[in-house]
Amino acid sequence: MRRSGAPFLNLALLKIALLAGMLVSPLAQADLTFGLVAPASGGAAPLGLGMQKGIETYFAEVNAAGGVNGEKLALIARDDQYKPLQAASNTRQLVHDDKVLAAIGNVGTPTATVTIPLYNEFETLLYGAFTGAGVLRKTPPDRYVINYRASYVQETATMVNGLLEAGIKPEEIAFFTQNDSFGDAGYNGAMQALNAHGIDNTSSLAHGRFTRGTRNIHQGLASVLEEPVTPRAIIIVGTYGPAADFIREARNDLPDALFLNVSFVGSQALLDELGDLSEGVIITQVVPPLDADLPAVDDYRQALNTYAGGSEPDFISLEGYLAAKLFVEGVKAAGAEPNREAIVNGLLGLGSIDIGLAEPLSLGPNDHQASDAVWPTIIKNGRFELVEWASLLP
Structure with a gap:
């Protein structure tokens, strides 16, 4: 044709x-x-x-x-x-x-x-x-x-494994996800990773949600902040707009928290949206560094x-x-x-x-995913660098 x-x-x-x-x-x-x-x-x-x-x-x-x-x-x-x-x-x-x-x-x-x-x-x-x-x-x-x-399971497993290596306790991990199959996929992947570490009480972790196609993040943020344990790391599963709004607002109450995003967020768009507030934000990538x-x-x-x-x-x-x-x-x-x-x-x-x-x-006939590689990156001085989990926290 x-x-x-x-x-x-x-x-x-x-x-x-x-x-x-x-x-x-x-x-x-x-x-x-x-x-x-x-x-x-x-x-x-x-x-x-x-x-x-x-x-x-x-x-x-x-x-x-x-x-x-x-x-x-x-x-x-x-x-x-x-x-x-x-x-x-x-x-x-x-x-x-x-x-x-x-x-x-x-x-x-x-x-x-x-x-x-x-x-x-x-x-x-x-x-x-x-x-x-x-x-x-x-x-x-x-x-x-x-x-x-x-997969998102592999991306969120990389996050969970890295956070635990950095010294963050499982109960200090929270979630902010899109309220649909995309958000569910990332959240469930993280749950699987936590379960693999022998952590069973995952349902008690703070979890805020937002509606696809909106930037109404305040109710989800409130859900995270109302939990008795103050989160030190928040895994975000969403597009760059609501993710940026959430990070911007959450930094007021959680200035020392880590914010982690799956690759679907759109790394450059998130950086552009946040500007200086993007410093220290982590994004998992499924392709090598640029x-x-x-x-x-x-x-x-x-x-x-x-x-x-x-x-x-x-x-x-x-x-x-x-x-x-x-x-x-x-x-x-x-x-x-x-x-x-x-x-x-x-x-x-x-x-x-x-x-x-x-x-x-x-x-192959029973292998329909070509790549299993995940590269975790962190924004430093407006650039994406590979994360060193062991030295991530003071």
């Missing part, structure tokens, strides 16, 4: 195009077309736009080198505004009207919850979604769901300069780039004329594969 493209758009123009409802990737005469359903407007827009930028940057790099078996790659992106019903509608359009070969880089847990049944019904791949939720990681796995990134001396990260930085107008590196577009890099290996393995089933088979047949991250990734 061939589609005409347009010149490469910078991020601002990209957002305008997505707000119009649909954007065909800037890849002229594309033969292999894929889809992305993600927020390009609303509070989670930086996540969708970041994933799109990373994927399109790698597609542009591949196309400049001749494509895959001489065929160019294109991406059709639709804005779901982080709304489940809109995500379902967009998914049907991509599969039935646009006839994409697969979806790549979709964003969000509540949106994935309603679209996964559709991808299974339509026998179309959902690959590399920007979420670590368990709904995408069933046992046995759904054939048409393949993940790139580590300055890592790794071939894949070097390629990413160069590709941004060449194909994304010199755009600044960030963790979200890096994830999109790396996910696309692995995805294209699966497309190559699908053969000269890949169809939907061949691409699934190509990815699941990759086994162990090195894409330039020092450690190989792995996919």
Whole structure:
């Protein structure tokens, strides 16, 4: 299927195009077309736009080198505004009207919850979604769901293990989470990690919640502050807006507390929103540091300069780039004329594969998650540095 493209758009123009409802990737005469359903407007827009930028940057790099078996790659992106019903509608359009070969880089847990049944019904791949939720990681796995990134269970386990190593007591850990399947996924992951340490009274830990799509954080903050034990660390599972508001307000009552966020928060957006108040905030990442001396990260930085107008590196577009890099290996393995089933088979047949991250990734019939790696980072002087848990507290 061939589609005409347009010149490469910078991020601002990209957002305008997505707000119009649909954007065909800037890849002229594309033969292999894929889809992305993600927020390009609303509070989670930086996540969708970041994933799109990373994927399109790698597609542009591949196309400049001749494509895959001489065929160019294109991406059709639709804005779901982080709304489940809109995500379902967009998914049907991509599969039935646009006839994409697969979806790549979709964003969000509540949106994935309603679209996964559709991808299974339509026998179309959902690959590399920007979420670590368990709904995408069933046992046995759904054939048409393949993940790139580590799970929220792995991210929150990294947090819990690190906090205990730093000397924080389990009862001094609190939670502030989005009141939906996304918040539940992060919270339940932390509970599993605490249980693994032999801690059983996890239900007594302070837990505040907020409603998706709002920044009404005060009731959740009150729930945390009303508990008899003053928290020394608060694990936050939410997007950057309410997370920033919560941290800003909570610092007034808990000036010495640690604030920890899962990767979905949007690291750069959170830093920009908080400014100086971001100092010491911890965020787990599922991709390497942006300055890592790794071939894949070097390629990413160069590709941004060449194909994304010199755009600044960030963790979200890096994830999109790396996910696309692995995805294209699966497309190559699908053969000269890949169809939907061949691409699934190509990815699941990759086994162990090195894409330039020092450690190989792995996919197989019973292994639908390529990476298990988590990098905990802390904001210091406006930069993201790796956390040293043992020396984190005075």
